[in-house]
Amino acid sequence: MKSYFCQDGAGQISPVYSISAGLDYPGIGPEHAALFTTGRAEYVGITDDEAVEAFYSLSRTEGVIPAIESAHAVAFAEKFAPGLPKDEGIIICLSGRGDKDVAAIARYKGENLYDG
């Protein structure tokens, strides 16, 4: 079975990084690979900064703390929404809660804060 990976021109897998430990992987699973190949889903990139900003904005405006993974989706929705008519809706999947991530966000913002 084959999938898609971040790699260089020689097929060496890239060292990858994300503020979200769950996204710190250079490849995607077979389901996403199939959705991509068949054109049923479109994939976009979000930077750490954009995800952290979205983490704050959903927390502040809705009182819902998204997991950092989900904050990536919120960040894209914030970019995408202004291009839509006012009466169109967007569904965002919040795949996890972010109270587990507040320490990581604090560290990202420069706080010297470490687990246990």
Next chain:
Amino acid sequence: MTDNQNGAARITEVFRACGKAFIAYLMAGDPDLAQTRASILALARGGADIIELGLPFSDPIAEGETIQAANLRAFASKTELSGIFELARSLKGELSAPLLFMTYLNPVFNFGYDAFFARCAACGVSGIIIPDLPFEEQAEVAVYTKKHGVALITLVAPTSGPRIAKIARGAEGYLYLVSSMGVTGVRGEITTDLPALVAEIRRHTNVPVAIGFGVHSPEQAGALSSLADGVIVGSAIVELIARHAADAPKILEAYARSMKSAMESK
């Protein structure tokens, strides 16, 4: 057609001629390709019957710490496939032992199977070992190894169980018997029931069986040769290369000689 048309036959002939084969692995570009060339020739002078040349890969999942570190040193010296093919080509005529590549599937897939194995054949590479290519998935690769006469060496592990029959029946060149669970690296003791595994393999094929993973001492090599047709040593050689730098060739030659003589006395 090339002079490499049948890598598998060339490898099998080596086993037939040498009795017990000492198979030496080292990493291409560790610490650079010029030294790799000197190390290969030194191992061959010492009696290595077959050379397995590792191609560096970012995710070498079968390797223990020692060979992982060799991968990093090869990357540090900017080792690329083009240079490794050139090294292989330059050894034609000078190296009589068959030269094999050991690598992982992605760099081969990325290069393009047809082009990769055509290049192997042109450069005199007799075979390839791809530990992350399961037997059940190898058909798409085997089309091109066959087309270009490069032997596709397959592996049997202590857990292969009912798969041994089909892997053995499809084997060519030699069958790589992985001695132990886990990754490559020097082991004090091998606890797998190797005689039973070898017996099971022999029920299905006459292709030579070589045992690797964890083998380092002449004593082990001697004991394993009474059981199998060959012994594969990687991490111990890589350690010698790492420790002795420019002096490595003469040490490798002596090491190969000690391994070979321990095997011949069996």
